[in-house]
Amino acid sequence: MHTHYKTYYPYSSPFDPCEPIHEKTFSTPPHLYIDYQPPNLPQFSPMEALKAGTLWKPLYDPYFNSYEKAKGGLAR
Structure with a gap:
């Protein structure tokens, strides 16, 4: 099972002047999980x-960053 959102935990130095971000999330595009283009x-x-931005519905990714909520978009 795969997800389109991945998480990683960057190093936080005790000497950083800013509040550390302990967990970061990023989006991966759907085409990474399709080995070949199936027919139909x-x-x-x-x-x-x-x-x-794409003709095929399975390749559509309505990317929303982690600070905004999905506000609709095109149906899959």
């Missing part, structure tokens, strides 16, 4: 594809 993938309509 579901597609967006041409207008939706222009907005999404």
